[in-house]
Amino acid sequence: MRVIDGTHDPALTSWVESANRQGGDFPIQNLPFAVFRRSGSGEPLRCAVGIGDQVLDLALLGAAQPLEGLAARALAACAEPALNCLMALGSEAWRALRQGLSEILRSGSRHAAHAAGALVPQSDAEFALPARIGDYTDFYTSIQHATAVGRLFRPDQPLLPNYKWVPIAYHGRASSIGVSGQEVRRPYGQLKPTGAQEPQLAATSRLDYELEVGVFIGTGNPRGEPVSIGRAEEHVFGLCLLNDWSARDVQAWEYQPLGPFLAKNFATTISPWVVTFEALAPFRSPWSRPDADPQPLPYLDDPALRVLGAIDLELEVALETAAMRERGAPPQRLSRSNFRDSYWSIAQMVAHHTVNGCNLKPGDLLGSGTQSGPGSGEAGSLLELTDGGRRPLALESGEMRTFLADGDRVILRGWCARQGFARIGFGEAAGIVLPAA
Amino acid sequence: MRVIDGTHDPALTSWVESANRQGGDFPIQNLPFAVFRRSGSGEPLRCAVGIGDQVLDLALLGAAQPLEGLAARALAACAEPALNCLMALGSEAWRALRQGLSEILRSGSRHAAHAAGALVPQSDAEFALPARIGDYTDFYTSIQHATAVGRLFRPDQPLLPNYKWVPIAYHGRASSIGVSGQEVRRPYGQLKPTGAQEPQLAATSRLDYELEVGVFIGTGNPRGEPVSIGRAEEHVFGLCLLNDWSARDVQAWEYQPLGPFLAKNFATTISPWVVTFEALAPFRSPWSRPDADPQPLPYLDDPALRVLGAIDLELEVALETAAMRERGAPPQRLSRSNFRDSYWSIAQMVAHHTVNGCNLKPGDLLGSGTQSGPGSGEAGSLLELTDGGRRPLALESGEMRTFLADGDRVILRGWCARQGFARIGFGEAAGIVLPAA
Numbered sequence: 001m002r003v004i005d006g007t008h009d010p011a012l013t014s015w016v017e018s019a020n021r022q023g024g025d026f027p028i029q030n031l032p033f034a035v036f037r038r039s040g041s042g043e044p045l046r047c048a049v050g051i052g053d054q055v056l057d058l059a060l061l062g063a064a065q066p067l068e069g070l071a072a073r074a075l076a077a078c079a080e081p082a083l084n085c086l087m088a089l090g091s092e093a094w095r096a097l098r099q100g101l102s103e104i105l106r107s108g109s110r111h112a113a114h115a116a117g118a119l120v121p122q123s124d125a126e127f128a129l130p131a132r133i134g135d136y137t138d139f140y141t142s143i144q145h146a147t148a149v150g151r152l153f154r155p156d157q158p159l160l161p162n163y164k165w166v167p168i169a170y171h172g173r174a175s176s177i178g179v180s181g182q183e184v185r186r187p188y189g190q191l192k193p194t195g196a197q198e199p200q201l202a203a204t205s206r207l208d209y210e211l212e213v214g215v216f217i218g219t220g221n222p223r224g225e226p227v228s229i230g231r232a233e234e235h236v237f238g239l240c241l242l243n244d245w246s247a248r249d250v251q252a253w254e255y256q257p258l259g260p261f262l263a264k265n266f267a268t269t270i271s272p273w274v275v276t277f278e279a280l281a282p283f284r285s286p287w288s289r290p291d292a293d294p295q296p297l298p299y300l301d302d303p304a305l306r307v308l309g310a311i312d313l314e315l316e317v318a319l320e321t322a323a324m325r326e327r328g329a330p331p332q333r334l335s336r337s338n339f340r341d342s343y344w345s346i347a348q349m350v351a352h353h354t355v356n357g358c359n360l361k362p363g364d365l366l367g368s369g370t371q372s373g374p375g376s377g378e379a380g381s382l383l384e385l386t387d388g389g390r391r392p393l394a395l396e397s398g399e400m401r402t403f404l405a406d407g408d409r410v411i412l413r414g415w416c417a418r419q420g421f422a423r424i425g426f427g428e429a430a431g432i433v434l435p436a437a
Numbered sequence: 438m439r440v441i442d443g444t445h446d447p448a449l450t451s452w453v454e455s456a457n458r459q460g461g462d463f464p465i466q467n468l469p470f471a472v473f474r475r476s477g478s479g480e481p482l483r484c485a486v487g488i489g490d491q492v493l494d495l496a497l498l499g500a501a502q503p504l505e506g507l508a509a510r511a512l513a514a515c516a517e518p519a520l521n522c523l524m525a526l527g528s529e530a531w532r533a534l535r536q537g538l539s540e541i542l543r544s545g546s547r548h549a550a551h552a553a554g555a556l557v558p559q560s561d562a563e564f565a566l567p568a569r570i571g572d573y574t575d576f577y578t579s580i581q582h583a584t585a586v587g588r589l590f591r592p593d594q595p596l597l598p599n600y601k602w603v604p605i606a607y608h609g610r611a612s613s614i615g616v617s618g619q620e621v622r623r624p625y626g627q628l629k630p631t632g633a634q635e636p637q638l639a640a641t642s643r644l645d646y647e648l649e650v651g652v653f654i655g656t657g658n659p660r661g662e663p664v665s666i667g668r669a670e671e672h673v674f675g676l677c678l679l680n681d682w683s684a685r686d687v688q689a690w691e692y693q694p695l696g697p698f699l700a701k702n703f704a705t706t707i708s709p710w711v712v713t714f715e716a717l718a719p720f721r722s723p724w725s726r727p728d729a730d731p732q733p734l735p736y737l738d739d740p741a742l743r744v745l746g747a748i749d750l751e752l753e754v755a756l757e758t759a760a761m762r763e764r765g766a767p768p769q770r771l772s773r774s775n776f777r778d779s780y781w782s783i784a785q786m787v788a789h790h791t792v793n794g795c796n797l798k799p800g801d802l803l804g805s806g807t808q809s810g811p812g813s814g815e816a817g818s819l820l821e822l823t824d825g826g827r828r829p830l831a832l833e834s835g836e837m838r839t840f841l842a843d844g845d846r847v848i849l850r851g852w853c854a855r856q857g858f859a860r861i862g863f864g865e866a867a868g869i870v871l872p873a874a
Contacts, residue, residue, distance in 0.1 A: 134571075135612050140695060150694070160693050165636050166627055170695035171608035171702065175572050175796050176660055185661040187793035190603055190734065199602050201736050201792065223613055223704070224622040224874070250793070256597050257587070258577060258607035259696025265608070266793040267660070297627065299638050355638065356624035356687070356703040357874075359612050437661070437794075 004281045007031075007102040010422045014105045015112045016119065018052030025273075025415065025425020026050040028105050031098060032273040032426070033083055033238065039126040047078035047086065048120075050273055050427070051105055055125050060118040061104070066111050071100035083131045083274065087218040087237045087362035091277075094218065094237065098278050127181075127272035130240070131216060131363035133174045136268070137353060138212075138244060138367035140168040143343040145372040145380060152388040153252060164294050167344040167352040172244075172367065173265035179272050180429045186406060186436040187266040189250035203436035204247035206389060207404040211317045211380035211412055213339050214242035214270050215346055215366040223359040229302040232350035233277065235360065239313070241271040241412040241429035242367050248383055248403065269431040270365075271412070279424050283416035284308035287345045299355055300348045309347055313339035313426075315371055315414045317380065322407030324397050331411055332396050337373035337380055339414075406435040441718045444468075444539040447859050451542045452549045453556065455489030462710075462852065462862020463487040465542050468535060469710040469863070470520055470675065473562040482518035482565050487710055487864070488542055490559050497555040498541070503548050508537035520568045520711065524655040524674045524799035528714075531655065531674065535715050564618075564709035567677070568653060568800035570611045573705070574790060575649075575681060575804035577605040580780040582809040582817060589825040590689060601731050604781040604789040609681075609804065610702035616709050617866045623843060623873040624703040626687035640873035641684035643826060644841040648754045648817035648849055650776050650805040651679035651707050652783055660796035666739040669787035670714065672797065676750070678708040678849040678866035679804050685820055685840065706868040707802075708849070716861050720853040721745035724782045736792055737785045746784055750776035750863075752808055752851045754817065759844030761834050768848055769833050774810035774817055776851075843872040 006012075007029065013020045014028040026032065032050050036057075037043040046059035058078035067075050074097035077085035086094070104111040140146055143163065150158030162168065186207055192199040218237030221227050227235055244264060251263030287309030295301065302309070315338065320331035344352075349366055370380040379385045382403050386393055389402040404410070410433075414426035443449075444466065450457045451465040463469065469487045473494075474480040483496035495515035504512050511534035514522035523531070541548040577583055580600065587595030599605065623644055629636040655674030658664050664672055681701060688700030724746030732738065739746070752775065757768035781789075786803055807817040816822045819840050823830055826839040841847070847870075851863035 135610055137698075153694070162629075162636075162690055162693065166691050168691070168695055169698050171610055171698065173572055173608055173795060174611075175798050175801070178660075183661075185794055188663070189793050190789075192599075198731070199599070199734070201734055223615075224620075226625070247793070253599055254603050254605070255694070255696075256599065257590070257692070257696070258605055259692075259694070261574075261606050261608070262789070262793045262795065265795045294635070297636070297638055352627075352699070356626050356684070356699045357622055358610060358699065358702045361612050364612070 007098055007278070008282050008421065010420060013107045014051060015107050015109065016052045016054055016105060018054065021052065023423060024052060025427050026052055027422040028102060029422035030275065030279050030424045031101055032275045032279065033130060034272045034274070035082055035128045035130050036125040038120060038124055045081035045128050047080065047083055049101055050122065053122050054119040055122055056105070056115065057118040057120055061115055064114055066104060067100040071096040075100065082363065084363040087131065087216065090219045091234050094276060095278055098276065127179050129177065129179050130272065130274045133177055133363055133365045134361045136172040136174045136177060136365045137169050138172045138369060139344065139349050140369040141342040141344040142369055142372045144374055145370040145384065148372060148379065148384040152383065165297070167348050169353070170259045172268065176265055177268045177270060179270060182267060182269040182431040183434050184245055184267040184431050185434045187247055188436060189247055189262050190253060191249040192253045199253060204249055205403065206248035207433060208246045208248050208382045209317065209404065209410045210244035210246055210370040211315055211337065212242040212244050212370055213313065213368040214240040215349065215368065216240065216274055217360045217364040217366065218362060220361040221354055221359055224357040226357060227350055227354040229300060229305065229347050229351035232347035235350055236277050236346060238274040238276040239280065240274050241414050241426050243269040243410060243412050243429050243431055244367060245269070269429050271427050271429040273427040275424060275426055280311055280416060282421040283312045283418055283424065285310045285312045285340050289343065296348065300351055302347065305345055305347055309345040310340045310342065312418065313414055313416050315339060315412070318411040318413065320409040320411065321395065321397060321399055321405065323399060329397060335377050335379055335385060337371045337378040339368065339371055341373045342368060342371065404433050406433055408433045444535055445719050445858060447857060450544045451488060452544050452546060453489045453491055453542060455491065458489065460860060461489060462864055463489055464859040465539060466859035467712065467716050467861045468538055469712045469716065470567060471709045471711070472519055472565045472567050475557060475561055476563040484515035484517065484520055484523065486538055487559070491556040492559055492562050493552065494555040494557055498552055501551055503541060504537040506533070508533040512537065519800065521800040524568065524653065527656045528671050531713060532715055535713065564616050566614065566616050567709065567711045570614055570800055570802045571798045573609040573611045573614060573802045574606050575609045575806060576781065576786050577806040578779040578781040579806055579809045581811055582807040582821065585809060585816065585821045589820065604785050606790070607696045609705065613702055614705045614707060616707060619704060619706040619868040620871050621682055621704040621868050622871045624684055625873060626684055626699050627690060628686040629690045636690060641686055642840065643685035644870060645683045645685050645819045646754065646841065646847045647681035647683055647807040648752055648774065649679040649681050649807055650750065651677040652786065652803040652805065653677065653711050654797045654801040654803065655799060657798040658791055658796055661794040663794060664787055664791040666737060666784050666788035667741065669784035672787055673714050673783060675711040675713040676717065677711050678851050678863050680706040680847060680849050680866050680868055681804055682706065706866050708864050708866040710864040712861060712863055717748055717853060719858040720749045720855055720861065722747045722749045722777050726780065733785065737788055739784065742782055742784055746782040747777045747779065749855065750851055750853050752776060755848040755850065757846040757848065758832065758834060758836055758842065760836060766834060772814050772816055772822060774808045774815040776805065776808055778810045779805060779808065841870050843870055845870045
């Protein structure tokens with residue numbers, strides 16, 4: 001179980017002035033990890049933490065050996081071009097590094113003068129995927145999403161009988177995962193228009209986003225050795241934002257019987273920032289489900305889960321059309337939801353994934369599935385917001401949308417906020433739709 | 438299109454005498470790639486080709502620089518602990534290396550004396566996965582398998598309407614793929630016994646194998662740029678055998694709506710040998726389908742496909758129970774089939790996989806799906822052979838099997854044979870079932 005310690009103290013300030021700005025994503029209590037280099041520099045990639053409007057270059061910082069012991073070993077792992085080495089070191093090392101970096105970045109730190117030389121403005125940084133992602137698994141943890149999508153694809157049986165028992169998931173495509181800023185060319189695919197006798201190859205006309213939380217695995221498990229639910233969170237390094245782009249017309253035609261394939265694997269966009277589980281400790285909230293629903297089987301149940309198994313993480317999706325961009329109008333928020341409402345928790349995802357002995361590895365990515373909330377306007381995809389394309393959205397720009405148009409930029413954002421604690425932001429995961437080739 | 442050249446000449450012999458033995462898997466016309474080290478040596482892994490009962494250590498061979506130009510560059514890539522570097526070099530480099538190795542290994546070669554020092558008996562070698570597999574995709578290309586399995590899972594609609602149009606596939610798990618010899622602990626999983634009110638966690642009682650062909654991608658494609666069917670085969674490095682272990686009771690309960698997940702991802706076993714597409718050139722056969730069936734959409738069709746799109750590759754699965762092992766009885770063949778009968782070809786798999794811009798990478802693995810043939814006894818899984826477990830198999834040992842028992846060793850084999858050409862063998866992909874933990 002992650003604990004709240006001095007690194008979460010809301011009174012902490014940093015000598016990096018921008019980190020002390022009210023409402024920013026990256027106060028000293030956050031310290032999310034990323035992989036970067038200076039834009040256009042061709043420099044080697046290396047790990048960093050975000051602080052205010054800067055990144056702290058951990059390779060450069062580490063060269064001066066400001067930390068000792070486990071924290072120093074963890075910092076040394078950050079000279080790599082991906083977080084995998086740090087992830088593999090385990091939760092004690094992550095905690096030690098967090099503590100060390102927090103001390104270095106605090107107002108009055110004796111390291112300030114030196115560490116200032118390792119700062120790079122985020123505006124001068126180009127980000128890469130935070131980890132080499134070996135396997136990517138996408139869950140389906142929002143019962144609201146599962147029900148809404150089920151209604152469209154299977155009107156007779158929206159929520160299947162296994163849903164409340166099994167944390168449903170499928171394997172996704174790792175090669176096409178990209179970092180915020182990803183360009184997504186409208187894909188072609190085989191689809192069968194309504195009423196058509198035969199399928200055809202066409203550019204999708206039902207391109208959609210999905211608002212998800214990504215979960216980066218830190219330490220893995222050997223093949224054949226399940227991770228118990230009580231130990232599951234120890235294997236989690238941190239969270240990011242994830243857009244599971246989807247071609248709904250392709251999906252409808254291809255998905256039976258083996259699940260989504262080309263409808264999803266052309267692109268997945270994640271945020272450059274991985275917010276650590278440590279940073280999220282103050283925002284844990286009880287996990288529960290309605291008494292009338294089946295309670296989880298023992299391998300998916302745990303007392304700690306009932307106390308603090310969920311995460312109070314606000315999510316939102318915003319759309320910037322080409323017309324908005326031309327006029328300098330800001331993106332329009334399309335919906336909000338909260339990861340707290342997920343029907344299955346992260347610990348349950350990990351325990352279920354490994355109960356058969358499936359081996360997870362450092363850097364593996366789990367998607368939460370689209371996070372649609374119980375309220376109106378809390379749908380995490382256009383499919384849901386427009387009732388399968390039947391009720392177009394009227395945008396403030398005067399434009400209409402059922403599904404995404406070329407030039408649309410989709411921006412996911414996330415943040416944790418709680419009275420008495422510093423706001424922890426996730427930055428954004430943005431991607432833009434290019435016309436079909 | 439791969440051509441038949443001098444390397445296929447059936448009159449070729451090797452100074453490695455065991456390669457000239459009639460009916461062996463690894464004559465000089467084959468030269469399949471693998472990754473190995475001497476058993477228990479702790480040496481670095483490196484690439485090799487199989488020749489007779491030996492492997493030729495390509496790292497050691499390469500140190501003497503016996504080749505020039507493109508072939509030398511390809512040979513240098515074989516000092517790596519995986520085939521990915523060689524795969525990335527492309528089909529011209531693969532062909533040049535094959536030509537060079539064929540000349541080195543021929544009877545009378547001036548390199549014989551030196552190259553003999555780079556031979557290691559296969560019995561002294563331990564094999565690793567031939568490539569770092571980034572993404573693993575499993576297709577479903579046997580219409581006999583799809584129909585038979587569909588009948589069991591969906592009696593009302595065995596073959597779904599998309600099957601004859603879409604080369605159905607799903608993403609599998611890369612982390613749990615192992616090489617022949619893999620131990621497979623009987624997995625636990627959530628399942629719902631017939632007639633039970635609620636699901637439970639239990640060790641699977643319906644553990645099965647699936648007889649598949651694996652396809653290793655050589656050169657990849659950039660994200661957003663589909664591979665046309667006419668160029669698809671240029672991206673294929675070679676083929677292996679693949680056992681997609683499956684827990685049928687878990688599968689039945691979990692697979693809707695997103696496809697198989699824990700029922701499949703606990704283990705996948707492949708052969709150590711990758712037989713190159715070059716070596717298979719003499720065994721290409723026409724691809725066709727019944728006139729009454731829909732013909733492929735243009736992006737999946739190609740004149741060359743109709744001429745030589747399929748591969749005449751014999752497959753078989755054999756079972757060795759613990760009792761057979763104790764008695765020294767040989768494994769019993771359970772079924773045979775031929776990859777030639779696949780409803781979809783390899784080129785169609787590649788073209789379909791990338792039509793939406795999904796990027797393939799060197800070392801990615803495609804599974805063909807279970808290869809069940811049209812004849813009786815040609816079913817590639819126990820699920821089919823026992824009619825869903827309703828008709829137990831009586832083994833020659835006097836034992837009965839519906840699904841796999843602890844201690845069962847499953848052995849997949851494959852070979853190409855054609856009058857006037859040397860037999861090209863695939864070795865085997867074997868794995869053994871351990872009791873549940």
